[in-house]
Structures are given as C-alpha cells and as structure tokens.
Amino acid sequence: MGKKQGRTCRKLSAGFAAASLTLTAQRLTALRQLLNDSTEMADDLSQVIRDLNSAPAAGQLFLFTAVLADNEQLLREVFRDCDDIRYRSFAAGDKRALLVYLRGMTDVTLLEKNVLEILMSSKNQQLVSVTADLLMNQLITSAALRIQTSASEVIEDVMSGNALLLIDGIAETLVVGAVKYAKRQVAESKVEGLARGPHDAFTETLEDNLVLLRRRSHDPNLKVRIFQLGERSKTSLAVVYVANLVKPGLVAEVERRLEQIKVGQVLLSATVEEWIIDHPWSPFPQTGSTERPDVMSAALYEGRVGLLLDNTPQALLVPCTIGSLMQSVEDYTVQPVVASLIRLTRYLTALLGIFLPAMYIAIVSFHPGMLPTSLAISVAEIRAKTPYPAFMEVLIMEFILEVFQEAVTRMPEKVAPAATIVGGFVIGSTLVQSGLVNAMLVVAIAGTAIASYTMPSYNLSLTLRWLRVPTILLAAFLGFFGIVLGYLAIVVHMCSLRSFGESYLGGLFDITLLEDMKDKLGRLPAKWMGSRPKQFGPQDRTRAGE
Amino acid sequence: MANLEVKSQMSPLQLAIVVIVMVIGIHSDTLVRVIKDAGSAAWLSLLLGGGLFCGAALVMVKLGDLFPGLTVVEYLPLLWGKWLGAAVIFLFTVIFVIHTSFMLQGFSRVIAFFMFDRTPFEVLEAGLLAVCVYCALQDWGTILRVVQLVFFTAVPAALGFIGLSMVSFHYINILPLWPQHIQGVGYGVWHSWQEYFGYEVLLMLLPLVYRGKSRMSLVLAGSFAFLSVFFVFVTSLVIGTFTVEGVINLPYPLVSAIRSADLPGTYLERLDTYYLLFWIQIQFAMFAVILYILAQVPTRYFGYADHRPWVLALTPLLFIGGDALHSSRLYIMAAQSSNLLGMAFSLGIIPASYGLAWWRRRGGNGANG
Numbered sequence: 001m002g003k004k005q006g007r008t009c010r011k012l013s014a015g016f017a018a019a020s021l022t023l024t025a026q027r028l029t030a031l032r033q034l035l036n037d038s039t040e041m042a043d044d045l046s047q048v049i050r051d052l053n054s055a056p057a058a059g060q061l062f063l064f065t066a067v068l069a070d071n072e073q074l075l076r077e078v079f080r081d082c083d084d085i086r087y088r089s090f091a092a093g094d095k096r097a098l099l100v101y102l103r104g105m106t107d108v109t110l111l112e113k114n115v116l117e118i119l120m121s122s123k124n125q126q127l128v129s130v131t132a133d134l135l136m137n138q139l140i141t142s143a144a145l146r147i148q149t150s151a152s153e154v155i156e157d158v159m160s161g162n163a164l165l166l167i168d169g170i171a172e173t174l175v176v177g178a179v180k181y182a183k184r185q186v187a188e189s190k191v192e193g194l195a196r197g198p199h200d201a202f203t204e205t206l207e208d209n210l211v212l213l214r215r216r217s218h219d220p221n222l223k224v225r226i227f228q229l230g231e232r233s234k235t236s237l238a239v240v241y242v243a244n245l246v247k248p249g250l251v252a253e254v255e256r257r258l259e260q261i262k263v264g265q266v267l268l269s270a271t272v273e274e275w276i277i278d279h280p281w282s283p284f285p286q287t288g289s290t291e292r293p294d295v296m297s298a299a300l301y302e303g304r305v306g307l308l309l310d311n312t313p314q315a316l317l318v319p320c321t322i323g324s325l326m327q328s329v330e331d332y333t334v335q336p337v338v339a340s341l342i343r344l345t346r347y348l349t350a351l352l353g354i355f356l357p358a359m360y361i362a363i364v365s366f367h368p369g370m371l372p373t374s375l376a377i378s379v380a381e382i383r384a385k386t387p388y389p390a391f392m393e394v395l396i397m398e399f400i401l402e403v404f405q406e407a408v409t410r411m412p413e414k415v416a417p418a419a420t421i422v423g424g425f426v427i428g429s430t431l432v433q434s435g436l437v438n439a440m441l442v443v444a445i446a447g448t449a450i451a452s453y454t455m456p457s458y459n460l461s462l463t464l465r466w467l468r469v470p471t472i473l474l475a476a477f478l479g480f481f482g483i484v485l486g487y488l489a490i491v492v493h494m495c496s497l498r499s500f501g502e503s504y505l506g507g508l509f510d511i512t513l514l515e516d517m518k519d520k521l522g523r524l525p526a527k528w529m530g531s532r533p534k535q536f537g538p539q540d541r542t543r544a545g546e
Numbered sequence: 547m548a549n550l551e552v553k554s555q556m557s558p559l560q561l562a563i564v565v566i567v568m569v570i571g572i573h574s575d576t577l578v579r580v581i582k583d584a585g586s587a588a589w590l591s592l593l594l595g596g597g598l599f600c601g602a603a604l605v606m607v608k609l610g611d612l613f614p615g616l617t618v619v620e621y622l623p624l625l626w627g628k629w630l631g632a633a634v635i636f637l638f639t640v641i642f643v644i645h646t647s648f649m650l651q652g653f654s655r656v657i658a659f660f661m662f663d664r665t666p667f668e669v670l671e672a673g674l675l676a677v678c679v680y681c682a683l684q685d686w687g688t689i690l691r692v693v694q695l696v697f698f699t700a701v702p703a704a705l706g707f708i709g710l711s712m713v714s715f716h717y718i719n720i721l722p723l724w725p726q727h728i729q730g731v732g733y734g735v736w737h738s739w740q741e742y743f744g745y746e747v748l749l750m751l752l753p754l755v756y757r758g759k760s761r762m763s764l765v766l767a768g769s770f771a772f773l774s775v776f777f778v779f780v781t782s783l784v785i786g787t788f789t790v791e792g793v794i795n796l797p798y799p800l801v802s803a804i805r806s807a808d809l810p811g812t813y814l815e816r817l818d819t820y821y822l823l824f825w826i827q828i829q830f831a832m833f834a835v836i837l838y839i840l841a842q843v844p845t846r847y848f849g850y851a852d853h854r855p856w857v858l859a860l861t862p863l864l865f866i867g868g869d870a871l872h873s874s875r876l877y878i879m880a881a882q883s884s885n886l887l888g889m890a891f892s893l894g895i896i897p898a899s900y901g902l903a904w905w906r907r908r909g910g911n912g913a914n915g
Contacts, residue, residue: 367661369816478673480819481661484826485677492681495691503687509695511559 061151068096068168075100075164078155085158092119093130096168105161107180114142115165115176132172135165144177156234186212189291189313191458196333201291206236206310212293213240213306221245222300227258229309230266237272240296240306247303247537253500254305254318269314272307276318278498283466285459286499288317288324295329303538319499321506321535323520326350328456331523340522346454347521353452353464354490357394358475358483360444364390366479382438391476393437397445398468400427405449405465506535554686554754558762561748561755562769563697564690565603568744568835569773570701571828576652576740576881577781577799584734585790587725589778591734596774598735599742602892603770604763606745609900610752612907618749619846625899625906632847634895638749639843641891645743645884646836647867650675651877653829654868656798660805660818671868675861678830682837682857686754689838693831700827707821708780708800711807715786739888740881741777744832745770746892750839801825837861 062074072087079085079100086106088099097119099111118139130139132147144162148154154173158164161179186208189201202209210224225239237258241251257276266272269289277286288304290296291313296306299317307316317324326346331339364383368376386393404423408416428446432439448468455461467490474482497504507516516533518524532538556564577588584591613621618638623631653674654667662670681692725731748766755762784799787806793799805818814820841856850856871877 367816367819370819372815478665478669479661480823481657481670481673481826484823485673488677488827488830489680491695492677492684492688492692495695496684496688503691505691505695509698510691511563511694512557 061155063151064149064154064166064171064173066169066171068098068166071166071173072098074151078151079158088116090116090120092167095130098166099163100158100166101163101178102158102161105179105181106163107178110142110178110180111163111176114178115140115163130167130170132170132174135167135174140165140174140176142176142178146175146177147172148175149173160234183208192290192292192295192329192456194292194329194333197329198292198294200293202293202308202313202315204311204313206238206308209293209308209313209315210238210240213297213300213308216293216297217301225251225255227255229258229261229263229272231262231264233265233267235266236310237266238306238308240300240308242300242303245301245303245532245538245540246305248539250303250305250319250500250537254307266309267311269307269309269312269316272309273316278500282493282497283463284322284494284497284504285325285457285463286320286497286504288320289314289457289459290317291315292329299324301543302532303536319502319536320504321499321502321508322494322504323506323508323516323535325457325460326455327519336523336525343523344521346456349451349454350460350464353448353455353461354467355471355483355487356444356448356451357398357468358471358486359480360441361390361394361472361475362479362483365476379440382440385435386438387435388437390441391472393441394445394472397431397437397441398472400431401445401449402465502535502537507533555756556686556690556751556754558755558757558765560690560694561751561762562765564693564747564751564835565745565766565769566773567693567697567701567828567831568747569742570776571825571832576737577784578793578796579737579740579881580734581781581785581790581793581799583737584730585726586720586722586785587727587731588734588781588785589723590725591731592738592741592777592781593774594731595735595738595742596770596777599739599745599892600767600770600774602896603745603748603766605897605900606748607752607762607766609896609903610749612900612903615753617753617842617846619843621903622899625903634891634899635843635847637887637891637895638746639840641746641884641887642836642840643863643867644880645740645888646833646840646864647871648877648880648884649829650833650864650868651871651880653833656801657822657826659798660801660822667872668869671865674826674830674833675865678833678837679857679861681830681834682841683854686838689834693835696827696831700824700831704821704824704828705776707804707817707824708783710809710817711783711787711804713809714803714806715783717786719786719789720782736889737885738777739885739892742770742773743884743888744836746888747835747839749896750842837864840864 061078064071064074076087084103086099086101086103088101090097090099099115101108101111118141136145136147148157149172154164154175157175161181163176163178165174165176183205184203186200186203188199192201200212202212213222219242221243223241223243227237227239228234229237239251239254239258254276258272261272261275263271263275273287273289274280279286287307288299290299296315296317300306304317304319307318309316326343331343334342363370364379368379371379383390388396404419404427407423408419411419428442431437432442452461452464455464471483471486474486476482478485494504503510507513507520513534515531516535518529519533523529530543531541532543534541580591581588609621610616610618613624616624619635622634625631626634650671651667654670657670658665658667681689780800784793784803787803788796788799796802801818801821804821805816807817809817837857837860838853840860841853844850844856845853871880
C-alpha cells in the first residue's frame with residue numbers, strides 16, 4: 001500500500017514551482033522587510049501627528065506639554081507683569097509640581113488642605129506613577145476639580161480665582177475650584193427699603209444672588225443659564241426664568257440679544273440694558289430693575305425673565321411695562337384698599353411730576369380765568385412784584401431745582417442734610433423775598449420735585465424730570481393746548497414702545513387685557529389674584545393650586 | 547427684532563370703541579344744523595339718524611363678510627370693475643378729505659373761540675396735525691391702544707363735564723318734545739350724517755377684526771345705540787339750557803352750555819376750558835385714525851407695504867384743505883357737499899355694492915366674492 005503510494009506521490013514543487021521551500025523563504029524575508037518598513041513608517045507618522053498636536057489650534061495661545069518647565073515658562077510669559085499671580089513649586093512624590101493662583105482671589109487654606117498636604121505626603125505610594133485620572137479620581141479631595149487642556153480657558157480660570165495644578169510628565173492641567181475673595185455681605189437695599197417684609201437684597205456677587213433666589217423657590221423649573229459678557233472682562237451674567245411659565249420664545253429672544261453685545265467690558269447692568277432694549281433713544285426705562293430677590297422671584301413667576309450680572313446688585317427684568325414700574329413691594333404688605341389708594345396716587349403724582357410747572361405757566365399766562373376770581377386776583381398781585389414772565393420764572397426755578405438735586409446726589413452723606421437746609425429754606429425763601437420768583441411757583445416746583453420722588457423706579461423719576469422740559473416749552477407757546485399736545489405725544493410714544501414684543505403699557509387701557517387691571521391702578525386682595533397677568537403671556541395663567 | 551405677538555388685530559368690542567371715539571367728538575360744531583332743521587324734535591332726528599346709519603354700518607359689515615381679509619379698496623375693483631371701482635374709492639377718499647378739512651377748520655375755530663382768540667388758526671391746526679401725524683405713522687396696534695386710552699380717560703371726563711352742565715338745564719325749554727314739522731325732522735335726519743360721520747372707517751378696518759364669541763353686528767349696534775343716546779342727551783341739554791332759538795344763534799352751543807354752568811363753592815370756574823382739554827384728546831384720536839385710514843387707501847390700492855409715506859403726503863393736503871375753509875361760505879359748502887356725498891356713499895353705493903355682490907354669489911357668477 002505504502003509502496004503504491006510512494007510510486008504515485010510526487011514532490012509538490014515538481015509540479016508547482018511556487019511551492020518550493022527556497023522560494024517561500026525568499027518571500028518570507030521580503031515580507032519581514034516590508035513589515036519593518038511599515039513599522040518605521042508608522043513611527044514617522046506618529047511623530048508627524050505628535051508634531052501637529054504640539055502646535056496650538058486657532059484661537060489657542062499655546063498647548064500644555066508634559067514638560068513642567070516648558071509649561072511654567074509659557075504661563076510666566078502670559079502672566080508677565082502680573083505680580084499678584086503666585087507660583088508654588090513643590091515635589092509630588094518623585095515628580096515636580098506647580099500650583100498657580102491669583103493672590104487674594106483664591107482660598108489658600110483650601111489648597112493647602114486638599115492639594116499640598118496630599119501631594120507632598122511622603123507616605124503616598126500612589127505618587128510613583130501618578131496620572132491625571134488618578135489625581136482626579138483618587139488623590140485630590142477638592143469638590144470642584146476638573147481637567148482642562150485649553151490654554152485660554154486655563155488662563156481665564158486662573159484669573160477668576162481658581163488654582164492651576166501642573167505636574168511634570170503630565171500634559172493635562174488640573175483646575176482646582178478655590179475661588180474666594182472679599183465681598184460685601186448680604187444687607188438691606190438702600191434704594192428699595194421696606195417697612196414690613198424681607199430685608200435681604202442682592203449684592204455684587206452673582207453666586208450669592210442666585211442663592212438668594214433659590215432660597216425663595218425650591219422649584220426645579222427655575223432655570224439659570226450663565227453667559228459670559230465682555231470680550232475682555234468676561235463678566236458672568238445669569239439668565240433666570242421659570243421654564244414652564246415663561247412665554248415661549250422669550251428666553252431665546254433674550255439670549256439672541258445678549259449674544260449681540262459686543263463690548264470689551266461689562267461693569268454695569270445698565271450697559272446690558274442699553275444693548276438689549278428696543279428703543280435706546282426713548283427717555284423711558286425699558287427694563288425693570290431691582291435689588292430685591294423677592295421682587296425678582298415674584299416677577300419670574302409671572303413669566304418674566306431675570307438677568308443677574310456679576311459685580312452689580314441691580315438685576316434686570318424683561319419684558320417691562322409701565323405698570324410693573326409703578327408697582328412697589330409695599331403695595332403687597334399693606335391692606336389692598338390702602339395699597340390701591342397709594343398706587344392711584346402714584347399715577348396721579350407721575351402726571352403732576354411732568355405737568356405741574358407747565359400748568360403753572362398755562363394758567364398764569366394764558367388761562368387765568370380757570371382760577372376762582374379771588375385766587376386769580378391774589379396771583380396777579382403776587383406776580384406784579386416779580387420782574388420775569390412766568391416762563392422765565394419757571395426756567396429759573398427748574399434750573400435751581402436740577403442743580404440742587406444733582407448736588408445732593410453727589411455730595412457726601414454727612415453734608416447732604418446741611419445742603420438740604422441751605423437749598424430748601426435759605427435759597428427758596430431768599431428767592432421769594434428778593435422778588436425773583438413768587439411763592440406760588442416755589443410751592444409748585446417743590447410739589448413737582450416731591451411728586452417725582454414718589455416713583456418706585458428711580459429711572460422713571462428721572463424720566464419725569466426729563467419730560468418736564470419739553471412740556472414747559474409747549475406750555476409757554478400754547479398754554480393748555482400745548483400741554484395737551486405734549487401729553488398726547490407722550491401717550492403715543494408710550495403706546496408705540498415695545499419691550500421684548502410686549503406693549504409698554506401692558507394691561508393698562510386695553511380692553512382685551514381687562515383681567516390684568518386687578519393689579520394695575522389698584523390691587524385686589526390676594527384671594528382674588530389667582531391668575532397671572534395676561535400681559536406677559538405666561539404658559540400657565542393659574543397661580544393657585546400649583 | 548422679533549415681535550413675539552401679533553398686535554395689529556382687534557376684537558369687535560375694540561372696533562366698537564374706535565367707532566364711538568370717531569363719532570363722539572364731532573357733535574359740538576354740527577349740532578346746530580340739526581336743531582335748526584328739527585327744532586325741539588332734534589332728538590328724534592338724531593335717533594332716526596342713529597338707526598339709519600347703524601343700518602348702513604351693518605350693511606358694510608355684511609359686505610365685508612363677503613370678502614374676508616379684504617378692505618373696500620381691494621374688493622370694490624373686483625366688484626365694479628377697474629375704473630368704476632377706482633371712481634368709488636376716489637369718492638370714498640374725497641368724502642374723508644373734505645369732511646376732515648371741515649372738521650379741522652371747525653376744531654381750530656372752537657379752540658380759538660374758547661382758548662386762544664388771538665392765535666392764528668394755522669398754528670392750532672398745525673399743532674394738532676403734528677401729533678396726529680406722529681400717531682398715524684405708527685402701526686395699527688399702537689393707534690388702537692391710543693384710541694382705547696382716550697376712550698377710557700378722556701371720554702368719561704368729557705362726559706362728566708357735559709353732565710355738570712345739567713345745572714343750567716330747564717325742562718320747559720325742551721318742550722314740545724313731539725315734532726311739529728315732520729319735514730324738519732327729515733331734514734334733521736339728513737344732516738345728522740355730520741354727527742355720525744366716522745363709522746365709514748369700518749370698511750377699512752374690518753379685515754383686522756378677529757371674530758370671537760361676541761357678535762360683530764350686536765356690538766356695533768350697541769355702539770350706535772350708545773351714540774344715539776349720547777346725542778339725544780346732548781341735544782336735549784343744549785336746548786334745555788338755551789332754548790331752540792338760543793341754540794340757533796350760538797356757534798358752539800354745547801361748549802357754551804358747559805361754560806354757563808356755575809358750581810358755587812366748588813372752586814371750579816370756566817368748566818369749558820377743562821372740558822376742552824379732554825375734547826382735544828378725543829378730536830386728536832379721531833383725526834389720527836382718519837389720517838391712518840386715508841393713508842391706507844393708496845397704500846392698499848397701489849400695493850405698497852408701508853403706509854407712512856402716504857401719511858406724510860396727505861398731511862399737507864388736509865392742512866391746506868382745513869385752512870382753505872376760513873371763509874364761512876366755503877365752510878358751509880364743504881359741510882353740505884360732504885354731507886351729500888357721504889349720504890350717497892353710505893346709503894346708495896354701499897348697499898348697491900352689497901346687492902351686487904350678493905347677486906353674483908347667489909347666481910354662481912361670484913368669482914369675486
């Protein structure tokens with residue numbers, strides 16, 4: 001059988017040349033060579049990739065490397081002439097490490113406890129083969145810790161008060177959240193004080209302000225979105241709203257307008273206001289402004305959007321209506337009937353704050369017949385002693401009033417009472433006695449000033465001051481006819497104003513928004529305020545039973 | 547910026563407010579004409595006139611319903627053909643221009659008579675027009691809000707001052723209540739068009755009205771009922787204060803009646819000036835709406851998107867028109883011609899247009915409707 005087989009079997013190479021061992025050996029050698037070449041090529045490609053990676057991307061200052069000395073040099077270059085930047089070099093096991101932070105804005109105690117103590121401990125065996133992940137997950141006990149690779153963001157973090165941890169041999173950097181700086185404590189508002197009700201007010205610290213809001217509402221629908229404004233200042237701004245109440249599209253519109261702000265530095269909320277309002281040339285304030293977290297919280301639950309800017313206690317509220325500017329927290333801490341009377345008085349005093357000097361000119365110069373005869377004779381007698389026409393008299397008094405108000409605003413608090421006495425009594429009475437102006441006008445101008453001080457919004461009282469000037473001119477030319485024309489022009493302007501698409505008059509004098517009148521010229525008891533104002537378009541109008 | 551909500555629409559109730567504000571401010575000047583015709587039965591002329599023009603207004607609504615979304619400027623050419631339609635639109639414009647000029651002249655006369663006897667009419671007209679132009683340049687949502695503000699503030703105040711003049715009212719003066727001359731009552735109805743002028747703006751405003759639960763016809767009829775009662779009250783008041791003969795000899799009987807009211811111990815004198823402060827506001831709202839409507843006519847006819855250039859173009863026309871009526875002869879002629887054209891338009895052309903549209907629709911020939 002085997003013989004038969006031997007006879008029939010032949011070498012494979014005899015019939016098939018490619019199967020010869022020699023040829024196979026040659027081909028294996030060639031394959032090995034090819035593999036070696038491929039490995040070299042792969043090494044070369046890896047090197048190219050490494051080189052490409054080591055070049056900073058567009059918009060990045062540089063890239064951190066695994067060499068600590070290089071990284072330190074790059075940072076020192078960026079922070080050149082910043083003497084308040086601190087570099088703390090230390091040994092973490094057998095490796096060198098570096099902490100970089102801003103003096104006065106970083107909590108050094110926290111760094112000592114959570115970073116230095118742990119990494120400098122000689123007993124820590126894990127430090128022999130330390131990696132960024134190990135630091136993150138096992139070693140450093142700081143709550144706010146993250147890996148950061150972008151140089152620009154690292155620099156921004158350091159400038160915000162966070163500490164930067166660099167370790168030799170690790171290309172990633174660790175940012176340790178340890179912001180701590182001197183700040184004003186939560187205190188009472190100086191411009192929105194209240195006899196009965198909460199006294200805490202916003203401060204200059206955004207985080208604290210958000211806490212004040214969160215304390216008032218444990219609602220997960222209360223959303224906070226943080227934006228950075230100012231190409232240089234990188235000021236934080238929080239957009240706050242209640243997600244299931246706010247009018248659809250409003251938050252997107254607010255964010256769209258915020259993104260259009262192109263300034264280097266944002267220091268005041270008024271800067272933000274001027275960028276986002278619809279009519280920057282109008283004398284009327286077009287955003288609500290408050291220092292009170294309770295006011296803001298109430299506004300958010302009416303479907304409005306709040307804007308809190310870091311470094312300023314004044315929060316903005318949009319949309320804004322004249323009705324919301326005329327509301328005060330005190331309206332809700334007194335009996336509804338009393339509050340209604342006060343609020344109605346406020347509307348009337350707003351009109352007086354604009355038109356009282358103009359009315360004086362109109363009555364004295366054009367329509368003395370409107371006065372009762374006895375009073376008209378009395379006024380004529382007083383006027384006979386003053387040399388100027390009524391218009392000039394009013395201009396003099398208005399000018400003195402403006403100067404006086406400006407002086408009181410600028411002067412130190414300790415001097416202000418003395419200035420009040422000098423201005424109010426001495427100058428006022430002397431002007432009358434010297435015959436420059438008459439006593440009736442002094443009463444009218446003083447009444448005007450006091451009327452404008454009754455406004456809950458300071459900016460609105462400034463608006464009234466501004467509007468007095470054109471109405472005085474109109475009254476000087478056309479008496480009461482001119483005043484009515486001025487009034488109508490103001491009315492048309494107010495009706496034409498829009499705040500984020502909503503009418504500036506809000507629910508006032510609109511028959512389709514009559515329901516909103518329950519909290520406009522007066523207010524109803526809380527029991528009857530079960531629905532949210534229609535004017536801001538909240539998704540859910542039912543206030544009660546949520 | 548994205549307006550989050552469309553605010554150029556209005557409810558039937560808001561339209562009724564517009565009609566009331568348009569009509570209520572005109573009475574003081576044109577009242578004498580009706581009293582001259584109908585004597586102490588002027589109240590009946592005004593009531594009948596109210597019913598008649600309410601009917602005309604309802605026909606306008608019905609006509610508008612046949613052309614949803616279109617104004618009179620857009621559907622008249624479809625109905626009457628290009629040239630005849632254009633002629634009717636021109637007539638509509640002419641009526642408004644003539645009567646507005648007449649009212650502007652009347653306004654300046656009242657203000658000069660009671661407030662500024664030495665101020666030129668032109669200054670008063672230009673002052674009012676300036677504010678009206680500012681208002682008419684805005685969108686309809688703004689104008690509507692202004693009209694509502696005037697309705698809720700100036701109209702009640704004006705009515706209050708009119709009410710105060712009741713202290714001079716003598717019941718005996720309004721007798722006999724029943725008409726002595728039926729023909730005079732008829733003439734009074736004819737001239738009462740001048741009292742009710744303004745409701746024609748419906749033809750331009752109907753596409754802006756959204757129809758909710760409230761019925762348009764009912765709300766409109768309510769506004770005419772209010773206006774009729776108001777005119778009857780005012781007519782009775784002035785006749786009760788001055789007698790028919792006294793009213794005929796007075797240029798502005800209502801303001802004179804308010805002036806004659808004496809409220810001893812109230813420290814208020816010259817109530818007429820207080821009243822005029824609110825009357826000016828009502829007049830302003832009326833002129834602003836008219837200016838807006840007049841600007842809308844060419845805007846829509848020629849297919850422009852923006853009405854504002856037309857507001858600026860039409861203002862000098864109204865100013866010159868108003869100023870040209872200084873002469874009493876021209877002033878009266880303007881009133882008579884606009885009265886004639888207005889009656890022909892409201893009671894002739896509009897019902898005929900409705901009949902034509904209805905006939906076409908019924909006969910299946912109504913591609914237009």
